[in-house]
Amino acid sequence: MQRVLSFEQTPGLAVPLRFFLTAPAFGILAGLLLAWTGPAMFVSRWTPDALALTHLLTLGFLGMCMLGALLQILPVVSGIEIPYTNRTAASVHALLGAGALALSCGFLHASPLLIRIAMLMLGSGFGWLLLILLKRVWSAPHAAPMLVAIRLALSALAAAAGFGIAAAAGFAWPLSLPLLLITDLHVSWGLLGWLGLLVAGVAYQVVPMFQVTPVYPQWMTRGFAWTVFVLLVLRSAAAIDGSRSEPWFTALLILAWMGFAMITLNLLRQRKRPKPDATTFFWRTSLISILAAGVLWAAGTVFPALAQHPAYPFVLGALVIAGFGYSVINGMLYKIVPFLVWYHLQNRLAGAAKVPNVKQILPDRDAERQFFLHLLGLVLLVAAPVLPVLAQAAGIVLAVSSTWLWVNLLKAVRTYRELSLGTSKLKPA
Numbered sequence: 001m002q003r004v005l006s007f008e009q010t011p012g013l014a015v016p017l018r019f020f021l022t023a024p025a026f027g028i029l030a031g032l033l034l035a036w037t038g039p040a041m042f043v044s045r046w047t048p049d050a051l052a053l054t055h056l057l058t059l060g061f062l063g064m065c066m067l068g069a070l071l072q073i074l075p076v077v078s079g080i081e082i083p084y085t086n087r088t089a090a091s092v093h094a095l096l097g098a099g100a101l102a103l104s105c106g107f108l109h110a111s112p113l114l115i116r117i118a119m120l121m122l123g124s125g126f127g128w129l130l131l132i133l134l135k136r137v138w139s140a141p142h143a144a145p146m147l148v149a150i151r152l153a154l155s156a157l158a159a160a161a162g163f164g165i166a167a168a169a170g171f172a173w174p175l176s177l178p179l180l181l182i183t184d185l186h187v188s189w190g191l192l193g194w195l196g197l198l199v200a201g202v203a204y205q206v207v208p209m210f211q212v213t214p215v216y217p218q219w220m221t222r223g224f225a226w227t228v229f230v231l232l233v234l235r236s237a238a239a240i241d242g243s244r245s246e247p248w249f250t251a252l253l254i255l256a257w258m259g260f261a262m263i264t265l266n267l268l269r270q271r272k273r274p275k276p277d278a279t280t281f282f283w284r285t286s287l288i289s290i291l292a293a294g295v296l297w298a299a300g301t302v303f304p305a306l307a308q309h310p311a312y313p314f315v316l317g318a319l320v321i322a323g324f325g326y327s328v329i330n331g332m333l334y335k336i337v338p339f340l341v342w343y344h345l346q347n348r349l350a351g352a353a354k355v356p357n358v359k360q361i362l363p364d365r366d367a368e369r370q371f372f373l374h375l376l377g378l379v380l381l382v383a384a385p386v387l388p389v390l391a392q393a394a395g396i397v398l399a400v401s402s403t404w405l406w407v408n409l410l411k412a413v414r415t416y417r418e419l420s421l422g423t424s425k426l427k428p429a
Helices: 014-042 048-078 085-108 112-139 145-172 179-211 218-241 246-269 278-302 312-349 364-383 388-420
Strands: none
Touching: 014 048, 014 085, 014 312, 014 388, 048 085, 048 112, 048 145, 048 179, 048 312, 085 112, 085 145, 112 145, 145 179, 145 218, 179 218, 179 246, 179 278, 179 312, 218 246, 246 278, 278 312, 278 364, 312 364, 312 388, 364 388
């Protein structure tokens, strides 16, 4: 069962938009970095360029969008009041943006000072957000499945941030740390925990609502998030202990996420609207990427020589970060941003002027065109580690696609500003 949303609790439009409008800039920077570096990007996952590219996408694009969505969703879903909402959003936004840039530049220039500055900024931003949110989400009554998933996603973020700061410390100071282990835990908690659980929790609500599908099975909404979180805990404990059970917990995690992908694809197959929109395409691309990543991981486990190939971690990372994370968030922005613009215009104008519908605010054709460019970029990004000659093309397409997303979102914001000022003469789509 879906929870009834309380939109009267929604924060000001500027709260999520500052995050959503900044995120594509990091996608552009990531694409330009890949285009500049070219085939050298895929020499090793530990090169400065590869580390910078990864964090521009994860901290920059994914992190910005996820935190913006979280600050929008929590008051609406559970009535959780975020203290000093505007100041909190502005502060976290500035610290995350500056910290992501400082960390990426720190990797690129091998600068311990920049990495230390990034640790301070990111630690302060995530620390403040977690401090004010964790207690509130865990003490909120009537926890619907979506809120349970958000609780566990925030807890996973705390773990990912902790391991990330520890890994950064290994680059910032001459410390004797097990960087391979710490990085592995940072990645698993960040991608399978924080990213995955937040997407799953949001999917419980937005897939049936925006895609007009049947609701998720009750057994899944009640147990999936907890299953993933417990498996992450067990896998981490086994990895730290050096236990032989660690690969088994990893396999169960992969199977759980592949199961989520197959169930969601099946729900999308049952859409009541005959014609799929751009967001449907983004969702399907995201879910197919999960399945492809799972198959690739299994192949690397069965054939160890495959896992030792230099391209293997890049292809796996491209499928999870760009294929799963970037795709689904890109698609949801095309639903969230025009809906928020429409909702705030309804409240602001209060019948004084006609408010355009969601499809007029951000037409489907604009989103569909950007999807096909995103898909081309994803294909090139997955192929480039195997065929490095494609690296520059992948970077250029990623940068152009991110720019197109940015322009589309800015169009929706311009509509809000023009109508708010009474200067718009919007023509019907």
